[in-house]
Amino acid sequence: MKIVVTGGLGFIGSHTVVELQNQGFDVVAVDNLSNSSITVLDGIAKITGTKPLFENIDLRDKAVVHDFFKRHNDTVGVIHFAASKAVGESVENPLLYYENNINALVYVLQELTALPQANFIFSSSCTVYGQAETMPITEDASIQPAISPYGNTKQIGEEIITDTAKATHLNSILLRYFNPIGAHSSAIIGELPIGVPQNLVPFITQTAMGLREKLSVFGNDYPTPDGTCIRDYIHVVDLAKAHVVALQRLLTKQNAAKVETFNLGTGTGSSVLEVIQAFEKVSGQKLNYQIVARREGDITAAYANTDKANQVLGWKAETSLEEALASAWQWEQKIRS
Template identity: 65%
Template sequence: MKKILVTGGLGYIGSHTVVELQKAGFKTVIIDDLSNASVDVLDGITNITGERPDLEILDLKEKEAVSEFFNKYTDITGVIHFAASKAVGESVENPLLYYENNVGTLVYLLKECSDRGIKNFIFSSSCTVYGQPDSLPITEDAPVKPALSPYGNTKQISEEILADLCNVSDIRSISLRYFNPIGAHESAEIGELPLGVPQNLVPFITQTAAGVREQLSVFGDDYPTPDGSCVRDYIHIEDLAEAHVVALKRLLSEENKERFEIFNIGTGKGSSVLEVIRSFEEATGLKLNYKIVDRRPGDVTKVYADTTKANSELGWKASRSIKDALSSAWEWEKQVRGID
């Protein structure tokens, strides 16, 4: 049974991916520093799968601790790397933190993988690398634009590091460029639980519905879109998690066509902010208190994926609807808040 290291495995995407890995028969070990996650997530994973992953609480910025981890776990055959800081605004205010935490830790990890013969590496990337696209839907061949934030730049730099390393080593890597993950596991055992004020739309929606937030702000209704609000590609978290397992199996079976591959992971369909709000209201029967406010600096007007490459090369396709995602997000929010 192959053992897979999942960094940031108690986070939102990481925890759902651990579940899918264990369902697929992999053993998992998680590294997390608990800076943006709770150790309680381990119980949720265990309740879903019946198996408790190994957990090592450590900071990947501590180079010696990373080396000691690999001395302890000598049977790792692949790495899925989620651990990173991810708030765009914070990255603008504190760029050095982001370069150290997102780029420095990747270098430490890859050094250990290279030295120890661990060849299979999945990287958690983002559609932010495309910026404001020239045309839609976005294919993997679309130009990578100058980053709009240090966070976005760390994703670009990380992909360049991986491409360079794959050219001169035995490491094979797949970079998955996510669009907008939403929702929760169907069991409501794990889901998105942001610390502090949510940075993303759907947690803000569910917290507003639960009464935690008084009102939801919609940033602009004057964009050149059908209803004036920004358009994004919202993908169910379980679909996204499954993509990591498919990508990992591709590397383990050496079916990759290049040493470094890139895939868009989205639905291929754009939904506006106001459409998401309406879908939530239809899925739950609740009315949301929201208001239109000024545009937010840096927001891209429209972004959605061309998923042809992932569909044909990986044999993966998103199957769950936006209503499925929003219903699961609300069930998770109710469970967290103790709402009947």
Template identity: 65%
Template sequence: MKKILVTGGLGYIGSHTVVALQEAGYEVFIIDNLSNTSIDVLQGITEITNTPPKFERLDLRIKNDVVAFFQKHTNMDGIIHFAASKAVGESVENPLLYYENNINSLVYLLQECKAHNISNFIFSSSCTVYGEPDTLPIDEGAPIKQATSPYGNTKQISEEILKDVCHVSNLNAIALRYFNPIGAHASALIGELPVGVPQNLVPFITQTAAGVRKELSVFGDDYDTPDGSCIRDYIHVVDLARAHVKAVERLIKAENSAKFRVFNIGTGKGNSVLEVIAAFEEVTGEKLNYKIVDRRPGDVVAVFADTKKANEELGWKAAHDLKEGLASSWKWEKKVRGI
């Protein structure tokens, strides 16, 4: 049984990927500092898979702790690196936190890959590397624009670090550039549960519908889009998790056509914020209290993926649509709130 280390494995995307890996027959070891999640997620994963993953609480910013971990656990077949701060708005307000957390943790992991001859690495990247795109949909050959936020910049820098390390070592890496993950596992045993005020649209929608938040703010209705609100590509987290399993298989079978590869992971379809609100109201029957407010610093107008490369080379394609993602998010929120 191949052993995969998943950093940030109790987070939103990480936990769903752990489930997908275990269901595909991998042994999973999770490290997480629990800064944006709860230890209860471990129980949810175990209930879904009937297999408790190994877990250690660890802050990847503390180099000595990272070194000590790999001295104890030397036989990893691959690493999927999720652990990072991820909110665009927060990164604008607190850039040093993002550079410390997102860059240092990657460097320390890669140093241990070199020390312990771990050659398979999957990086949690983002469509933010494209900045404000020239054309839509965006394919992997689109230029990497100057980042519009420190968060986006950390993803660009991280990809450059990986490319440089792959060039001079035995490391083989895949960067999956996510678009906007939504949804929850069908069991409603795991889902998106941010600590504090949500930074992403869908959990803010569900918390507003549940009465946790008074109202939802729509950041701008004067963008150059059909209804004036920003457009994003909303990918179901279960589909996103499956993409990581495909990437792991590709690396372990030594099928990477180059030492460093990037793939867009999205649906190929864009939806505006106002369309998402309308779709949520339709599938749930809940009326949302929302208001239009000023634009938010760091936001781009419209982003959605060209997924041809992932479809053809990874053998992966999104199977769930926007409404399915929103329905599962609401099911999860209701379970969390006891509604």
């Protein structure tokens, strides 16, 4: 069965391609390499023994997307990762985010719904909840006004998918995940941000390697035990496996509704300072960090209630924070050696 993975050479996309190939799926990875590297393709091949078919295309080009699906009209499902994903950058450049995250989604859905089978896994985010009123966050939590353009694109994306499913034969699962970290246990693929990292863990590992002078902790005056933001950090391989489980649910028609939603996290919240301390413990490295002003677009806390994914999907995160950080450090050391 042919599965198209958009953003297939990105951080989460590449790990998901590995898990799909491990389960015997025929994968076509699509990426414009705006925040990824072609070398990831060889990494996937080294891990799985199979190099996925790869196409370097920009999904913002409607004609190119049409041509792609015309050639791959035997596609039975799409896992859609292709999107810009940094909260801070989205505040600074909102139009880039609306063009990249919304237009590409619409063009892919237009082509997918023209095919006999239209199964769609959407890479959503806990940012759709805004600052949730209660913790841990369940799928029934009210959708608050988005704090950032990035979060807004995920809210709008979910609405577009829901409306499309009502009008077509599209079946979709929206996976709202929390904070993916870590790397494959082989240290052959991992998070490879281009330029200055926008996420905490690669900034930590780059600081530990001496690539960054110091790590900035954005605010220590939040209403949390140590004053720093709290997030739910999930290992990327656990996350990738959830996408395969969700896809299989659609392909075997076990979904209970045309659009289903699941939180993907560990269920445990960790503060920025707790992550720093855990990293120092597993790496033996002392981090140079400083407290700076809050960053616009950041919420105080977000961690998941994962009961629904555990019970309905039969999926559960298995990797601890320390294990995930250790894998990220192993990966960072390998790519710098």
